[in-house]
Amino acid sequence: MTRRLPSQPPVLPGFMHLHVLGSGGFADVFLYEQHMPRRQVAVKVMLSDAVNDNGRQMFQAEANLMAQLSSHPSILTVYQASVSSDGRPYLVMELCSSVLSDRYRRQPIPVPEVLRIAVKIGSALETAHRAGVLHRDVKPSNILTTAYGHPVLSDFGIAATLSQSTGEGVIGLSIPWSAPEVLLDESAGSVESEVFSLAATVYSLLAGRSPFEVPGGSNTSADLINRITRGKPQSIGRADVPASLEQALQRGMSRKPENRPSSVLELVRELQAVESELGVPQTAIEVAMDDWALATVADLEDRTRIRGVTGAVTSAKRRRRRAAVEQDYQAVGTVVRDSHGQRSTGTASAGHSRGMQVFSWVLVVSAVLVIALGATATMMLIRANSSDIPVVSNIAGEESGGVVRFSWTDPGLAATDSYDVRVGNEVSASQQSTTFTVDAQPGESVCITVTVNREGKTGPSSAQKCVEAAE
Template sequence: MSGPPQIPGFTYLQHIGQGGFADVYLYEQEWPRQRVAIKVVRPDVPLTEREKAMFATEADAMAQLADHPYIVSVITAGTTSPEEGSRPYLVMRYCPPPDLGQRVQVKPMTVSEAVATGIKLASAIETAHRSGILHRDIKPANVLVTTYSEPALSDFGIAARLHETDGDSEVRISYPWSPPELLDGRSNGTVATDVYSLGATIWNLLVGRSPFHIPSGDNSARALTARILHSSPPRTQRPDVPPALDLLLQQCLAKDPRHRPSSALEVARALQRIEAQAGLPRTVIAVETDLPTLQDVSAHSSGEATAVKPVTLDPGTGTSPRGAVASPPAEEEPPTSAQTSGQTSGQTSGQTSGQTSGQRWGALGLLAIAAALLVVGVVLFTTAGDDGSTPIGLETPTPTQSSPNGLDPGAPTVAPEVTGRRTTQGVLFRWSSTEASTTGDTWQWRRADTGAGQRTTDTSVTVLADKRICLQVRLIRDGFASPWGNRCVD
C-alpha cells in the first residue's frame, strides 16, 4: 500500500480499501466539514492513456449519476501535486465498511431484504443504462452500504458507453460474476451482461457465495469459467426462497443472453411481483420518469409567488385578526348596488358576501382534499412504466421461455416417493424417483421438525426419534431440484 497523498482542503484519517489500481482512503473535508472517501491511483500503476481514460470515465459516470439514491455520489475529482506523483483522485460520499459482499459472507440476507436490495440495485443499473452507461463490474464487493443501511453501487472504473464497447481491445473481468459471453470473448459488455451480473449478485445475497462457487471445491478462475460456460444455472437451495424468485434468478443467469430479462427495469418489476405474491412490503423502483420542462412549470406558477397581505382586523373588536378564513381580494367580488346604499344595506351586503366567500373557499378546500387523495391513489397503484400494463404488485408471476425446463429439459419435476417404518435402530426412511438416473444425481433430505438434513447419494437414512417424525426428500440434478417428497412415521 502506498502512502496517502496530501490533498489541499482534506485531512487524512485512515486507509479503508484497495482496488485493482487504486487505494481508497478516509479523509475529512475541511469545509463544509464532512467525512469523504477518496480513491487515488497508486504510484506503482503506470499512468498510461488507458488508465487515465478509465479514471476519467469513472469520474464522469459517477458524476452523471450522483443524484441517484442507490449510487455512490461523487463530490469532486482532481490530480495530486507533482511532488505526489500527479495521481488522479476521486472524492466520493463515504460509506462505512464492510461492503455488501463481506456482510453476506457472514450472514446471508432474508428473502425480504434480498428482494428489496435487488430492486434498489436494479433501479440504479436501469438509471445508468438510460444514461447510456454500462457498469460491466456489478458484484457484491462493488455495492457499498450507506450509514442509513441503503445499498450504493460504486466502482464504475471499467464502465463504458453503451455503443462504444466494440472498440475495446481488452475488458477487465471479475470471473465469478461475469456471463459466458464476456468470458469467451463474444461480447465486451451489453445490457444483458449487466443483467447477468445483477442476478448473480442477488443470488449471492441469499446464499453468501457466487452462483458457481463450490464450497471446498476448485474455485480457480479456470474452474469457475468452465462451470459458468457449461453448467446449468443453479438454484439457491434455500427452502424459504419462493419458486418464482429462483426462477427469475435462473433467467438472469441464462447462458443465452436472449433468455435473460431484457432490462434491469424488467428485473425490478419481476421482484416487485414476487414481493406482492409473498405478502412482503413493496419496494419502490427509483427510476427517473418524464418531468415537466421549465417552460411548463413557469406557465403555471405565476400565481404562486409569496406575497405580503395586510392583517385584517375584526370590525367587532378592532383588535383581533380575522382568523379562520381570509377574505378573497376585493377585486374578485363584483360591485353591487348594496355597496352604495346606507348602513343597513351595507351590513346585509357584508353578511351575504361573507357567507358566499366562506362557501366558495370551503368548496375549494374540499376540491383540494379530493385532488390530494387522487394523487396518493395514483402513486400507490400505478406502475413505474406507462405502457398500460397491469399495476405492479397486482400481477401474478408467470413463467417465460427462459424457464428452468427451457434451460435444462432434464431438470427433475416429480417429487420422490418416500416410505418409512420404525426399526430397533430408529425410523428407517427410503426413497426413490422415476426420474432418478444412476450417475450424477444426488438427494437432499431434511427433518421437518428441526430442519436438520444432508446431501447424499444414498437412498435411505435411519433417524433416531421416539415420537412422530416427518422427513422430506428431493432429487437434485445439475443444480436443479425436484419438489419435496414427504413421509411421516408415528
C-alpha cells in the first residue's frame, strides 16, 4: 500500500512552518515556530478530504477534550485551536518526541523505566475516566516524551464520553492493543477495555512486540484478531521481568472484562507493588482530587499538627512572665535597702514574701501545664503510631470455567489503604477491590493470602484460602 504524501501546510498568522512531523488517517502534524511567545510547537491539521460536518465535530471534540485534560502532567498540552484560512481546523500542541514508539522495538527498555511510564500514563487514563472520557486508542505510539523525559498521552482523536461508549461504532482502532470485546464489536469501549489496552501497551514496551504478535510468524490483522479473541499472550521472555509483573499484565489482558482489574487505578497499584518488589521507589500516582477532598486533607493536617510541645515555654516567655510577677511584687511594697545594701523589714518584706509566693505558684502552674501538654502530645503520638492495621478474614473462593474468584469482607480500609494479594509466595496485586480472580488450569490448586497495606506498612496476613479447579 502506497503511503500518501503530506498535505500542504496552511499559512497560520503568528507561526512559521518548518517541516512535516507525521501523517495520520485524518490529519497531518507539522512543526511550526510560534512568534509570540517564541517557541517550537506541533500543529495538527485536519485533511481537506475529512473536512465535513462530522469531521469538524470530531476535531472540535478532540480540542475540547484535550483542553479539559491537558493540565494533567501526563497528558499532551494543547495551546490553542482554530481554523486556517483554507478552512482546515488545527490544534497547536506542545512539541514532544515519538522516540518511545521506535525505541521499544529496537532495544530492551529497563523494567523500572517501563513501570514508571506505565504508572504515569495510567494516572492520565484514570484522570480521563474520572472526567467521563475514554481514550479508545491507547498504544505505544500514542505515548510521547517531553523535552524533560516525561511521558505524556496524546491523540484523543477517537475519544468518547463514557455515556456514549456503548451502541456506537468505533471510528478507528489499533488491533494489536484492542480488547477482544471491541474487536468483536460487542463494545465501543469501556473502562475495562482501556485496562486491557494499557496492559497490552506495557507488555509491548517490555517485550519489544505487541502481546499477540508471533515473531517470524504470520501477523496479519485476521491472525491478530483471532489470537486476541481466543488465546492468551505468550510470555514476555525476559529474565529481568518478575513473575508478579507477568501475572498483573496477564490479568489485565484477560479475555473476559469482568476478570480484569475494575479500574486503571487498580492496575496501577499492582504495578506500584512490583516497583516495591524490585526495590525501586514507587512512582507517584497523579490523579486530581476533588476540592472537598483537598480541603479535608488540609484540615486534617492542620488538626493533627503538633506545634511547639517540647518547647512550649520559651525563655522569652519565661522572662515576660517573671517581669509581670516582679511588677505585682513591687505593687505590694517597695524594696528598701539600708546604707549597707541589706533589705529592710516591714511592708516591703511582706510584699516580697507575697510576691515570691505568687511567682512560685505561677512557676508551679506553668510546670503543670508543660507536663500536661507533653503528656497529651505523647498520647496523641502513641495513638497515631499504634493504630491497628485491620486484618482480612473469611476469604471465600469459587471456581467456574477455569477462573477462580476470591472475595472477602472489607475489614475497615482507610482511603489510602490497599490490599496486597499473594498468590503462593509472591505479591500478585495491590488493590482496593475486595475481589480477586486467577486463571487456573484444570486440577490446579490456587491459594491466596490477603494483607492490608497502610502507608507502606503491612498488617497481619489473612489465613490462606485455597480453591482447586475442576478437572
